[in-house]
Amino acid sequence: MAGDAVLRALAGACPAARAADAGDAVAGVAPRYAASPASVAEASAVMRAAAGQGLSVVARGSGSRLDWGAPPRGCDLVVDTLRLDQVVEHAAGDLVARVQAGAGLRRLAEVLASAGQQLALDPPPGGDGQQQMGTATVGGTLATGTAGPRRLRYGTPRDLVIGITVVRADGTVASSGGKVVKNVAGYDLGKLFAGSYGTLGLIVEAVFRLHPLPAAAAYTTVDAGGPADARRAAAAAAASELAPTAVEISRAGRDQPVRVGVLLEGDPAGVGERSAHLRELLGAGAVTSPDAPGWWGRTGSGGPAVAGTLIRIAFWAAALPAVLAVIDTAAAAAGLDPLVTGSAAAGVIYVALGGDAGPAAVAAFVAAVREALARGEADARPASAPVPDSPPVLASAVVVHAPPPVREQVDLWGPVPGLPLMRAVKDQFDPEHRMAPGRFAGGI
């Protein structure tokens, strides 16, 4: 059988290659083969074998976010990175760590914490929906570019990755960056691969900049009235000298109050003093706790706390009330009442629709939001910078994940600025379009 010959070729490259089973499906698409390389050399060999057989390839870490992005147009082979799970080096004195792609964030965090350090990304919540780390791997987090509330201070994976090793579609192993934070030698492929959803190659290793674990953290929360009050509170925190690590909002439904939460981190006494100032800024009803409120970061990293559709809206921070108005208008028209949470000061919020929302209603909602964004209804465009002195649209809405019936009815990614250049990049890195074809923005 031809299939056996293919499998033999894969197994010759990677002994752990096997025929795929039902559990290997990627967003409903069943692969024929699966392989778990145990080394970078095996990963390279199996990718070269896949190239020789013309197989389409989808990379997989723990699979916790494998249903993100569009279903692949083709998926002959799943390459999982779980056996590439080494924390290769933790240079505590240099505040860097070199990690294989399949290492879990949770285990990495344990290793780093022993030296009082962290990779400052908010791991997605675990399956219990609590503020605990799920099974997410380093590679999956990098490939999906996920970050939570603390993105305001620390940024997203692209801001923390300082070196990367990838296996290209043809099996070529390539690295860029290095293991020093300050380094401008050559192009920075880590930025390019961060958030690329496996469409440019297989990430096998990354080097990250680390941060010290803060000695203390305090969450100050207040119930603002409406969107304008929430924006005032978020802006007051962000514009203050209190150096907030995160400024989050959460609103359970259209007519519900907007909860605003601000995270301060640092020296215990300093955090105490700053929190007292912050409560004054936020006004009556503000309270401080060492523990995160239950709603904190629940959807921010898109964890399984949300079973239905999750939509990420990025905008200029001053547009928060306008963004909420766009959401409310679209939701009312579609007969929906979504949960809204996210990083108000960083300009990224998430709209969560339950699994019971009808696919047609969700599709109508997404379309209405995008139309409003395209009309500029959520553009906080500076008056002195009309188009073309600023980009044509200053906001975007991306469907992070959705149940299959919804996925069939919506374009997950929406309009993408700079798409022709992105296609050119894809054509160079994966000329045969075998890497996670169709998963990404613009059908890449």
Next chain:
Amino acid sequence: MIEHLVPAMVEICGPGGVVTDPLDLRTYECDGLTSHRAAPGLVVLPRTAEQVAAVVRVCAGAGVPFVARGSGTGLSGGALPRTDGVLIVTSRMRRIIAIDPDSQRAIVEPGVTNLSVSNAARPFGYFYAPDPSSQQVCSVGGNVAENSGGAHCLKHGFTVHHVTGLEIVTPAGELTWLGDGTGGAPGYDLVGAFVGSEGTLGIVTKIIVKLTRIPQMVTCLLAAFETTGAGGNAVSAIIAAGMVPAAIEMMDALAIEAAEAAVACHYPEGAGAVLIVELDGPGPDVRREAAAARALCEQAGSTEIREAVDPAERAVIWAGRKSAFAAVGRICAAYIVQDGVVPRTALGPVLDEIAKLSAESGIRVANVFHAGDGNLHPLVLYDDSSPEATAAAEELSGAILDLCITHGGSITGEHGVGVDKSRYMPKMFGADDLDTMQLLRCAFDPGGLCNPGKVFPTPRLCGEVPGAQRGVHPLVASGQAEQF
């Protein structure tokens, strides 16, 4: 050689925007790296993005290479012109289009100087964080090309961490935006890939940057040590204590001597090394951290510690550091500024080895460096009237880079590769690494006309992309479909 382009360029930029006089052309023959010189074939001084695009289209159509230049302060020859090409100078594009404290963003043109962004944002309580030491004159466009850092990037990051949108002219002459200013636009992070590409992927014509809140308090410690080793121990202790200072700078005895002679900075007499530790942030935290850092410096054997809180006092401490490069120029006719990086924990051994190289060769080396992130700037002093001395200095400077690579570091922390270090790239990266990086180059600039000869020692032939389409289907063009 490219005189035939002059009429088209004059039509685009106006007669005052085209330089053809050989004497005038020579003023553009080098950037901050004066050892490499080449007079450009033609210089244009566009005022708008549309003019840049039109100039690039003419170059692309004629197959003529082009190089972008901002203020010309780069230290790796990244803006070295081509004698057979057009130099596109962005210094007349200097509008600060918007300062938007509400969304903590600014929009500027590429010729705007780095410091003027902070000056414009200051009344609102904000600043632009990346602060290369040339910030009074260097341009934001150049900063984007080089992914510039500065003394304070230890805490605040580099240019790439502060740019959320770019309008660029592609090497085909098309104007397009990368990113939308949010930092969360869908698709590949082409902003991140473009920043630091040293002008080889296109020409930036507008930049959206993040503005950072001016910290409540800034305090600056100056600690003297007998040796750089003792200073290095203090640095390690501060980092190990979980602090991330805004800046940690070190100077060795020769650098201190030069600075003293130049600006009378009155650093503690007889010090073998001085450490400058700047802490910024909320007052309560900074006060406690400063006390802790001071104690750690004392434990590491500091012989004298001064602290400055107000801006004038801090400026006094920084005066010596900021004058160091120029000051060394006063004690020696010529010097090479090296820019290498080692893991911070390797600073001690590497400094010892540099001292050994210096002693063996009899060539003086002054060390000024960003100790917090292991970024060394050894200044190799030599007599440029002697070809032998020049060659020996270059050899020593190269040996220092080899040391950086051996210790797992980088051949450049902030000055870029340019023409100066492309030959060292194969020492740091393998052939497959360099080949893979150049895939990005081929995606943006398949014709290889955009700042050619920089960064990579050997250009990659981009060739024909398998499956590449000649025409573009309307559905593809509109973003509705992908062909495969």
